[in-house]
Structures are given as structure tokens and as C-alpha cells.
Amino acid sequence: MSTPENQIPEMPSSAKLISTLAVVAMISGLLVVLAYEFTKPIIAENQRLATERAIFKVLPKATSRLTFVVDQDKLSLADDKTVGELIYAGYDKNNQLVGIALNAAAQGYQDTVRLLYGYQPNSGCITGFDVLKSTETPGFGTKITTDPDFLANFKCLDAKVNLEQSGLIHAIKTVRHGTKQHDWEIDAISGSTITSNAIGRMLNKSGQALHPIIAKNLSLLEIAKIHSKNK
């Protein structure tokens, strides 16, 4: 300021300090609320489109989809705004079930990796995935979407439900690169072991929890589309 340095400026009253802060905070609050209200529908629409794109990517045969929410052992029709564990059933144009898309998440190298994967309840195969959120190291952890050897694991990754419908027959696990022997094992990418392991863990966790519920409610899933049409 232009005041000489040896002259200490007078301390303004607390009321002035508080009122300044209050006015600035009010302007700030107003701006934030306006921006929030304005962008909220656009952001929600973006999120819906991103989910939709991911669903049709992991279920390439699907032309339409229905959303279900998991309620203990039951599935019930829902929409994307429903809170809870959501699963997405894909249908072809004859309203036949072509697969289920499920969310899975696990801790990766830097942060949580979230993905959507396609599951065929009839054959018990996991047939592909799409990464929704990942901050893995470029060139290493990001190889999970490009490495052809790794993607070959998902031609038909065995995730069959056991007879008691309490879990999977074989737990899905990631094994060291080049030691895959069974259909339920994932051949890790050498150099991206942590991310590969995370994929194995999240698929196993999601499979153990959700695949039995899908098996129990399979008939509901199969007829749901025709039903919703008739209504």
C-alpha cells in the first residue's frame, strides 16, 4: 500500500471484518448454487450416456436394456436414479436376454479401478469389460484394455454358479503371466500385476455375491422385457 512502512494501519472493527467475509461468502454461495443447478441435468445426462455406452460395449448383441436393483436375494425393476446395487440386463430386438452387465470395483495401483463387465448367465461366462474409472499408470496399468493376451482371458472366463447357488464353483483368481491352466484363472500382464490382480479380485467378489442372485432370478430377467412391453 502507499502508506509509509513505519505507520501501522489501524485495526478495523470486528464487525467490518465479519461483514466483509459474510458478503463475499454470500456472493460465492450464490454463484456455486447457480452453477450447480444449471449443470446438474447436463451432468446426469452425461453419466447416463456413459453408462449406456459401457453397457452396449460389454453386451454387443444388446439393442435395449433394463435396470434392476438388488434387494437381498431378489431383483426388482428400477431406473438409473435408484440407490443401491444396480445390474443391467441387455436384450436383443426379439426381447431375448443376451447378457447382464455388472459393476465391479477394487483397489488398483493408485486408486480404485471401476469397471462394468458382461456376464452370460446361461453359459456362466464373463465375456468382456469396460473400464469406467481408472487412474492406473499409463503404459502399464492401462494395458488391461489393450493387451491382446490379457483380453483373451475374457473370451469365456468361467464364473459358473455352484449347485447350492451360494457362490461360484471356482473362485476367479489372477495367476502369474504364462501359468494359466483353467478357464477360471486370469493370466496376468507381466509388468501390470497389481492391476491384473485387482481385476481378478473384483470379478471374484462381484461374481460370488451377484451371480447366485442372477441364477435365482433368471426367469424374471428373461421375461422382464416382454412383460414391460406388454404393459
Add this chain to the structure above:
Amino acid sequence: MTQATKKETPLTLDVFTAGIWKENPVFVMMLGLCPVLAVTNSVLNSLAMGIASIFVLVCSNALVSALRNFIPKQVRITTYIIIIATFVTLVDYIIQAISLDLYNKLGAFIQLIVVNCLILGRAEAYASKNSFTKSVVSALGMGLGFTLALIMLGGVRELLGAGQLLGYQVFSTQFEPWVVMILPPGGFIVLGSWLLLINYIQQRKTGQIIAADATAHCTVKP
């Protein structure tokens, strides 16, 4: 800072260009290096970060400058932080509305613009002491200089680290990307290289001026 003299000076082109070259926030003042190193692994990320920073810098400096006579000295930093945080929140929502992909790529660094010392530094050192127009013009120059520096880093890193520019393949598939360039160490290497080059140019320029001065003196005095 020479605030007392600056207060008198009128608005000139120098106010604008200072931020781009003479007082470039990254290459000269070395301010706000966190996003410079973290998000410059591709040109698109650099550009988005740069535009977001310009927006926050210009808006916050404008508001700080407009309110500069009302804000008591004792609470100025608090007020600046509130103002900056407001605009960062706006940018955060706007980027989410424009593209979720971009938002996911930039990650936490959008929110971290709040603590970018370039923005608080300019509010404190310039906007709080200068007129509205000058503050806006200066902030625009600084923001452009910052964006330019981000793109200069992002361009080199994307080209060497992925063989691409703006997502288009530049080198043939025979080219083996230098993965280190898109990792954090690559940020330091490229920033260091640019600093080396720019300081070398500056030094040569001042060297030439001194040499020219010396010859001028010689011709006058002999």
C-alpha cells in the same frame, strides 16, 4: 514488487505480454508447478487445464480487483481463497458437464487449482493493487503464458511418450514410445529441458546487449 510505481503506470501492451514471456509463470517465475508436472502428459489435458486456469485466474482477479477497496487487509487472504474456490467449483461443474472423460482424466487436479500459487499470488501481488481493467488484462496474459507453457510440455511429452499429437498418430507404428515421458519423471525431464533452452536464449540475448553496449561505448569514447 514495484507496486507504487505500477499503480501510476497506464495500461499498456506490456501488461498483457509480461505474463507470456518476460514474467512467464512457469518458465520465469516457476509458479504453479504442480499441475504443470502432473497433467501435461498430453496436449488435450494441457489445453483443458490451461483454459480452466485462465478462467479461474481472470474471474478471481477481476473480483478481487473490483472489491479491493472494501476488503480489510486483515482478512484479505481468506477472502481471496473464498473467491478462488468459488470459481474452481464452477469450473469443476462446467468440465463435468462438457465431458466426463476429460473430467476423469484431469482427476483431482481441477479441484487443486484452488491451491495453485500462481492464482493466489497474482490476486495478492497484482489484482489487489491495480485497476479492474489492468488486472483482467494482466490475468489474461498470465493465463495464456501458463497455458502456453503447459502445451509446450504436453506436446513434447505426448509426441515422445505416445508418438501422437492431439490423439493423431505422428510417428509410424515402428516407433517405440518412451513410456517414461508420460510418467511423472518425464514431466521433470521435459520441464528441465525447456528451462535450459529458454535460459540459454535469454542469456545469449543479454550477452548480446552487453556486447553491443560495450562496442557502443568504445566507439564514442576512444
